[in-house]
Amino acid sequence: MPMPLADLVVLDLTHVLAGPFASMTFSDMGAKVIKVERPGSGDDTRAFPPFKDGKSAYFAAINHGKSSIALDLKADGDRAVFERLLSRADVLLENYRPGVMDRLGYGWDSLHAEHPHLIYGSVSGFGHTGPDAKRPAYDMVVQARGGVMSITGEDGREPVRVGASIGDIVAGMYLAQGVLAALFDRTRTGRGRRIDVSMLDSQLAILEHAVAITSVTGKAPGPTGARHPSIAPFETFHACDGLFVIAAGNDALFEKLCVALNLPLADDPRFATNPARCENVRLLKRLIEAVTLDHTRAHWIARLTAAGIPTGPIQSVDEVMKDPQILSRNMVVDVLDRNGRQAYKAAGNPIKMSDAEDRTSRAPAPDLDGNRGEILRWLDGACGGR
Amino acid sequence: MPMPLADLVVLDLTHVLAGPFASMTFSDMGAKVIKVERPGSGDDTRAFPPFKDGKSAYFAAINHGKSSIALDLKADGDRAVFERLLSRADVLLENYRPGVMDRLGYGWDSLHAEHPHLIYGSVSGFGHTGPDAKRPAYDMVVQARGGVMSITGEDGREPVRVGASIGDIVAGMYLAQGVLAALFDRTRTGRGRRIDVSMLDSQLAILEHAVAITSVTGKAPGPTGARHPSIAPFETFHACDGLFVIAAGNDALFEKLCVALNLPLADDPRFATNPARCENVRLLKRLIEAVTLDHTRAHWIARLTAAGIPTGPIQSVDEVMKDPQILSRNMVVDVLDRNGRQAYKAAGNPIKMSDAEDRTSRAPAPDLDGNRGEILRWLDGACGGR
CATH class of the missing domain: 3.30.1540.10 (formyl-coa transferase, domain 3)
Structure with missing residues (x-):
């Protein structure tokens, strides 16, 4: 059987982490992910350390297997290309500040009217509604405001940040879930839906026992170091x-x-x-x-x-990457360079699925605009596709 | 439009956190979730503090809106009921230790042969393959072994646990993603798939920059307190x-x-x-x-x-639960008791979707075996359903 999301086309306007983490899930399950980047510098994480051979290993870890086209969504020619891409896409993902896509003429209402089958997934710091919708956020802001820092760290000392960017990652995972549910739903209704995920909301959603305790006792729990708050030992x-x-x-x-x-x-x-x-x-x-x-x-x-x-x-983390159980599950994969050589290691796909190939390597992360010709040919129908 | 997962039937054999967190996602998006519990004590978390009116608010926070039937999967009569449920189910979720479902005669191979449309989702500590497949795990074990503790805490002090149980929760989220992708795929192939998610794998999957840094430099990063390791300020x-x-x-x-x-x-x-x-x-x-x-x-x-x-x-966490932005997004919902009164507060659904009702309250968490009669009548067809 083909991969579960084979033939699915994801038009990915997202950058940095939350959105690209979601589109990585789609890519790992077989979808065609076309990354639309701004001309010039592209995704901010192309400049994030660490680098190898002048390229960001951070960018590669999240964007392997995607293709890239640089489009200026304020320029007519590029807008025409983007609109042709829209007509071929199943899913649009974006993580601009709320309002930006509307100003470009690509908000949900207009795209849904034009492309009723399109699923439109947004992830942002605080969501597209509410008093703080337009505020900027980074992972650290929502880890702090969303409560997880208040329960992480040593009792009596200052709170610490979770070492992985779960403010972004958990939101990206909820975005992927929402889009997947909408894809299933579309097979029955023929219509796309709009998904609006907020990084702040997503932090509250994972607080688990802390919400239950606060709800029942009125008192918020504090940090307990390396100890579980209600089980011993x-x-x-x-x-x-x-x-x-x-x-x-x-x-x-x-x-x-x-x-x-x-x-x-x-x-x-x-x-x-x-x-x-x-x-x-x-x-x-x-x-x-x-x-x-x-x-x-x-x-x-x-x-x-x-x-x-x-x-x-x-x-x-180096020990984890050599852990025999992790290696036996193909959880450390090679990201290849242009010449098919191993360039970096990255985390594998934790969703192990019957009859779906669990590849041991990943195609390179794209150069900025590196797939323009191929994408334009695909739009012209010369390469088959959807 | 109905909820995106309306009419979907999820047979949920999971207990504690990772699996029930996944089935909560299905319930929140409109699926019918039937929780199959062991007679006598049911889900372990029914005994987890905090309690209100003698019932666990922890259990309620994760299991609201599901129904419960207690079945002894080693007793013939109950097995017959379970097998009737299987023939009506779209999805089976389980988080037993690898091998348990096979010994019960309900492993993937036999169920797939009998119910080819059934999607079979498993989540376990280390996955169903590899040298440590049969070892027991709790959240804390995979937070430690999976690396996130090594990058969380203050530099020069002992590592700390992430205050929320992300060892379970992230695995539950990957399980939900895998099942949703398989549901979409099934609309094209007519066949179910088996999903095998490991809590340990899922920890590696969210380590992000730490994997990239280790891959390129050979050196694993340590904890940096409340500071991002590669951005300042x-x-x-x-x-x-x-x-x-x-x-x-x-x-x-x-x-x-x-x-x-x-x-x-x-x-x-x-x-x-x-x-x-x-x-x-x-x-x-x-x-x-x-x-x-x-x-x-x-x-x-x-x-x-x-x-x-x-x-x-x-x-x-009490401040988060009163945050105007959080409240404006309906992220704190009421879990009702049998009499329709507000019993607890719980986290809302962070997947905001067009044309899907974002309910401000949740039906009660079920009593153990509390829906047996209703479920049996539904199987007899007297209540409609799938």
Whole structure:
């Protein structure tokens, strides 16, 4: 069977991270993604470090396998090309500041009237409605305003940012979900829909227990370092050579843990239930570490794994990229250069699907305007396509 | 127009967070989600704090709007009911340890042979293949092993956990994406696909710049507190009454920032370019804070916003839940109790879609087995449905 999104055409006006992350998902599942960039400099991330052979590995990590055409959407000739592309597209993605596409004459209302089948996906800092719709945002702004920083970090110290740009990424993932749902829906209605995803909204959507706690108690939780706020033991512990994680999520696992550590705590009323363990979590940590400090991380991870207890190392990103489980799942792929050589490593596609090829490499990220000729020929019908 | 996933039937065997988060997305977009729980205790999260009127607000936050039937998949009578449900389902979701569904006789191969249209979505700690497929995992284990903890926290201190369970949530989101793509694909092929998402894989997939940096330099980045690792100024700053964020992502924004703060740094060679600012990021922070400490957060956020500079507060979760922009986007919804009264608040649906009702409340989370009669009648055809 072909890839699940084969033959689908995505016209991608997005730049930086949230939108391009969404269109990467489409590309990874077989869609044809045409990246429309502004002439001159193109996507801002073309200038983001790190570089290899003068090209941004950051840009490549998110834009591999897409094609690029540079179009000035204020110039008549380029607008004509863009409009021909629109008539061939299933999906339009954009992440301009709200209002920009309308001023260009390419807002939802006009495009929906002209191309009723087109699915129109927007992602922006605060969404296309509400008092702050037109404010600019970056990942850091929505991580801060959206609450995730307030629950991340050490208790009593300043909040920290999540090291990955989840302000952008989660919004890009919601955009992809909305567009995919609209694609399914279109097979029944024949009509496209408009999807409007906000980075700020998307942060609230993943706050999970923090929203439930705040709703019921009226009090917002704070950060708890490396510890889960309401399960114990569920945190990092020191072995003699560094930190590792034990996640004993229920009483049965705690009993197994006590056996594996030879710690007679399972019947101790201070530790017999999860609420009691949470009450006495600092003492519990000291008692466990009095044992774990005697051996290495590797020793404890092997021993606890054999006992069926969720455990594992804290890996740096280079270690993750060599992790045998990660490699066995084809989660580190090669991004090729023009000559078909391996240029960079990038994350693979985490959506493993039956009868869909899980490629071990990716076509190069496009040069700015690097596919203009090919795209124009495709529009002329000389290359087949949709 | 009806909701984009109206009339779709999702048979949901998942429990705890990753799977139920995915099925919540389907429910929010109009699908009928039937939660199949084990008799007796049901989903583990029914016992997770916080509680209100004896019921878990955590469970309610993720399972509102679904219906529940308790089935013992090892008992003949219940298996017969489950198999009737299978013949009506579009999608099966499960997050058992790899091997469990096969032992029950409900693995992909047998179900695909019997129900070729069925889409079969699995999410697990490490995926259904590879050396560690059968190991248990919780969120904390994959946040640690998957690398995100290694880049989150303060430089020189121990790594911290992301305060929201993104190990589960991101995997649930990839599962939803994969299933949605397969639903679209099925409209062309008539055949279902199997989706296998791993929580560990999903962590690598969101590491973004950290993978690119490691790939090019061979060195993994470490944590950088509240600061972006490769953009400056892009971090938290102290005002006289607390912290706020400034995210000046490019030179033009930095120039505007210098004007707004009356700081003559834009032409200073130590700060004229982003690479130079990153070199001198500590000095830059001191110079900026020498100004920002003179006024309140509110003063600076208003002033910098007026100047077009991305900025904002660090909000606690209770503040986020009252944020006018969040409220204007219907991102805090009421979960109702049996009597139609507001019982809890929960996060709304961040996928805003044209012609799809964005409901301001959600039906209650189901009692365990609370919809058995209704589900059996629906199977008998007395209630219409698919």
